Amino acid sequence: MIIHDNVISDNLIKSTIKEFDSFTENKKWKSSKEWTDQDVSQDNPILHKSVKPSKLHNALEEYLSPVFLETSTTKILYNYYIWKIGCSLEMHRDNDYSFGATLYLNSHWSIHWGGLFIWQDKYTEGLKAICPSQGTLVINDKQENHAVTTVTKLAEYNRLTVQMWGVK
16 A cells, blocks of 8 residues: 555645535436445445546646556546445455555544545555545555445545546
């Protein structure tokens, strides 16, 4: 797992959140209820939207390009995710992709709100976790098992992320 902090500017984060808001107003989101191959809560689905390349993607590719070189990646898929109260993602691997990555957008996130990213370290087999932090990019370049804990009722707002996958 590779973790980079503060990978994009505050202005780029603000413009990305504005884009989230515009999609929310237009109700252009899909639901994780459509997924059949992963253990996600069907009662509290994750909302997701595929997005086309933008300034955000160009900024992120600076950090993702070394992973490109180590894998057989031909392109990157970008999705915006909204994690509402009750959303979670069970332990899994992104086996269909050369890598997976998450960028956190929330300006503040409390550990008590859930939504923690946990993974099983490939070398030690121990579990590790991080609390979402704005501008942090997590790249799963070793196909490590990972999950997201349930967003709790204490969460003051939705957890917002940009999800990326390298296409083999």
